Ligand code: DOR
């Protein structure tokens with residue numbers, strides 16, 4: 001075992017520290033002890049020193065996923081904590097926040113503690129539970145948030161379901177506010193989306209599929225920001241998908257409402273046109289929207305209206321996907337594809353690199369109340385190394401996730417995670 005880890009001549013990008021330069025990184029006892037040009041020059045080679053050649057590589061502060069479904073307990077045939085954490089590490093994520101729509105739902109201290117304990121035993125990337133807002137995610141009775149926070153929950157959400165009752169949402173914001181927990185909303189007015197399996201519009205009409213109108217998201221976001229403003233609580237919008245929601249968010253932020261939001265890679269890249277071949281890998285909730293929505297989401301992410309990028313990693317087996325479009329379960333995997341897909345948007349000039357890095361690391365860490373990762377002397381050594389030029393083809397055998405439901409399967413992408421480092425330990429290394 002080495003005592004010192006050195007990354008030589010890597011392009012280090014730390015948006016918070018306004019750093020973008022080729023430096024050496026020196027890591028001892030889990031922390032950065034030196035960060036700077038030629039900082040490792042006088043460290044002699046020895047078997048106590050592990051050296052990674054950073055030439056041609058980029059270093060990011062540790063990536064944090066605010067939204068993943070690891071399916072344990074209850075649906076381990078789709079994913080479990082071990083495979084999910086392996087996928088997270090392979091995707092460059094040092095931290096992954098896991099949604100409570102498991103079987104049973106994570107609405108109690110016992111389940112939150114089980115998740116934390118199992119992940120700690122496995123090691124590697126860190127797991128942070130997001131507990132339910134309401135018991136059984138039924139939208140009625142609030143969970144015991146004091147216990148959940150004490151057991152390690154970093155937020156509450158009924159994701160997969162929306163908290164549609166205004167009074168339940170108000171009480172949830174009030175209760176969560178006392179513990180400074182963000183309330184994470186899956187914004188969908190279920191009455192408006194009954195029978196829907198894709199975005200309501202021209203394509204749904206042509207295909208004869210039930211439509212999920214954009215306004216079903218917008219009405220909930222509009223109400224929620226007013227409630228969050230009234231209570232003064234932290235509100236976080238999961239997987240924003242519409243131009244309307246982005247506009248409401250911008251207006252709320254301009255008035256000082258404590259609202260934040262995340263967007264998924266697929267909502268930044270794909271439109272409802274992709275559903276034309278009835279590919280169930282393209283069924284996701286909220287659904288893929290229109291060109292104008294994609295453009296608005298990119299712009300909102302670039303200007304900070306949308307704070308961060310989250311994968312909404314939603315593994316499903318072939319059982320749930322090899323069926324009619326109407327019957328298929330919504331969701332796609334994301335942990336291992338996020339970095340290359342986003343780097344594609346950077347390369348195309350759609351998003352600035354520093355904003356993408358911040359949106360994948362420092363911004364979500366702050367929302368979840370985690371230590372904000374930094375590439376700076378004294379900071380805990382949580383970081384990700386990427387070879388931005390390395391091309392690879394997405395294929396089942398390249399993935400750690402147990403499930404392979406993604407419309408990007410078979411696509412060649414550029415950008416490979418070469419190492420993920422958690423508290424100074426290399427928890428993943430990718431073969432170049
Ligand atoms: O596409 C989705 N899949 N959206 C959700 O809200 C839930 C998730 C899942 O759990 O599969």
Ligand code: ZN
Pocket residue numbers: 159160161186238239285286
């Ligand atoms: Zn959701």
